[in-house]
Amino acid sequence: MDTLVPYTPQQPKSRLGAILSGQERTAFARVMLEDVLNAVREAGGDPTVLTTERLRDLAVPQVVDERPLSPAVNAALDPPMAVVMADLALATRASLGRTFDVSADLGIVPGRGGGTNVLIVRDAAFSVDYHGNSLADHRAIAAEQDLDCREIDSFRLSTDIDEPVDLAEVLLHGTGRAPTWLREHGVRLQTSDGRVCVVRSDE
Amino acid sequence: MDTLVPYTPQQPKSRLGAILSGQERTAFARVMLEDVLNAVREAGGDPTVLTTERLRDLAVPQVVDERPLSPAVNAALDPPMAVVMADLALATRASLGRTFDVSADLGIVPGRGGGTNVLIVRDAAFSVDYHGNSLADHRAIAAEQDLDCREIDSFRLSTDIDEPVDLAEVLLHGTGRAPTWLREHGVRLQTSDGRVCVVRSDE
Numbered sequence: 170m171d172t173l174v175p176y177t178p179q180q181p182k183s184r185l186g187a188i189l190s191g192q193e194r195t196a197f198a199r200v201m202l203e204d205v206l207n208a209v210r211e212a213g214g215d216p217t218v219l220t221t222e223r224l225r226d227l228a229v230p231q232v233v234d235e236r237p238l239s240p241a242v243n244a245a246l247d248p249p250m251a252v253v254m255a256d257l258a259l260a261t262r263a264s265l266g267r268t269f270d271v272s273a274d275l276g277i278v279p280g281r282g283g284g285t286n287v288l289i290v291r292d293a294a295f296s297v298d299y300h301g302n303s304l305a306d307h308r309a310i311a312a313e314q315d316l317d318c319r320e321i322d323s324f325r326l327s328t329d330i331d332e333p334v335d336l337a338e339v340l341l342h343g344t345g346r347a348p349t350w351l352r353e354h355g356v357r358l359q360t361s362d363g364r365v366c367v368v369r370s371d372e
Numbered sequence: 373m374d375t376l377v378p379y380t381p382q383q384p385k386s387r388l389g390a391i392l393s394g395q396e397r398t399a400f401a402r403v404m405l406e407d408v409l410n411a412v413r414e415a416g417g418d419p420t421v422l423t424t425e426r427l428r429d430l431a432v433p434q435v436v437d438e439r440p441l442s443p444a445v446n447a448a449l450d451p452p453m454a455v456v457m458a459d460l461a462l463a464t465r466a467s468l469g470r471t472f473d474v475s476a477d478l479g480i481v482p483g484r485g486g487g488t489n490v491l492i493v494r495d496a497a498f499s500v501d502y503h504g505n506s507l508a509d510h511r512a513i514a515a516e517q518d519l520d521c522r523e524i525d526s527f528r529l530s531t532d533i534d535e536p537v538d539l540a541e542v543l544l545h546g547t548g549r550a551p552t553w554l555r556e557h558g559v560r561l562q563t564s565d566g567r568v569c570v571v572r573s574d575e
Contacts, residue, residue: 281541282540283568323526341508365505366485
């Protein structure tokens with residue numbers, strides 16, 4: 170499965186600013202990207218990074234497009250093709266493999282909060298619109314084009330890493346380099362009576 | 373699959389207090405419980421509600437136990453048995469069916485933030501400990517008892533409904549009565565540039 174992985178190296182992951190510095194966010198975003206690329210390859214995918222700026226030292230084909238996410242993805246989309254977000258740090262061979270296997274015109278793994286984390290596009294009538302509640306928009310585009318649409322139920326792939334609370338999920342469930350990177354940078358779990366959260370201790 | 377569904381009718385879902393009154397939270401928790409019971413039955417499960425107080429007008433067997441969650445579940449646990457939380461408002465026949473099919477000694481669907489949302493217990497050596505980071509505790513108990521443990525990857529079942537932001541997921545993905553109840557009570561999605569959230573408008 171040809172797989173686009175969109176990536177923006179400039180000032181990524183700003184909502185992690187309470188835990189990580191700007192330079193650290195750039196480094197962590199790159200670690201997550203590489204975890205995602207590894208998981209895509211392990212699942213039998215053939216990744217291309219769609220980036221706003223050429224990345225050094227990356228042994229994966231790149232397409233450089235400076236435009237915002239939606240026009241850049243639509244220009245590169247050539248079905249059958251998957252589009253996998255670069256911050257899915259919990260992605261594994263099994264979760265992506267189950268998704269690649271979906272044979273509908275359109276497969277969607279929703280992200281939390283109405284996002285779209287993975288698309289499997291098998292019909293060229295589909296185009297993406299990532300702005301706002303993209304899940305609703307993608308459902309609507311599929312309906313307008315009379316496409317058979319299937320949603321895939323995966324915690325791992327629904328968990329995009331945007332906010333400090335999401336880092337707890339990386340520490341609890343990550344299988345790539347991202348959880349190791351976090352631990353090396355002093356980010357650790359803190360358990361209270363409710364959900365687990367993260368704190369940073371650089372001692 | 374015999375399935376315990378633990379439930380506390382007294383002052384449930386306090387963290388939804390910013391959106392719902394106390395009386396509404398009690399009503400909404402009951403609606404979610406009934407959605408979960410329906411999904412369990414549709415998946416071929418045979419539910420029993422483990423409750424701290426007998427519930428009226430519920431056509432499902434009940435076990436009343438006033439103790440905290442963990443001792444109450446351990447007293448009622450009789451493998452093979454599933455334990456399914458009562459606030460999994462996104463549960464469906466498919467997501468629970470996939471979970472019931474797991475044949476390992478122990479199946480776990482993690483909840484976000486280190487919780488345990490569903491357990492499939494096939495070995496009587498296992499006991500529950502829901503306090504704190506229960507996922508880590510349940511993994512440790514399984515390892516101590518040398519049990520074969522399998523985690524199931526489901527967004528629907530990993531999403532327990534505790535906080536206002538979780539209500540967005542009910543509106544986006546719920547298939548039972550819970551999303552209808554929320555809409556009838558003026559809870560609706562609001563889309564900003566980031567994740568979707570909910571607001572309440574009682575006009």
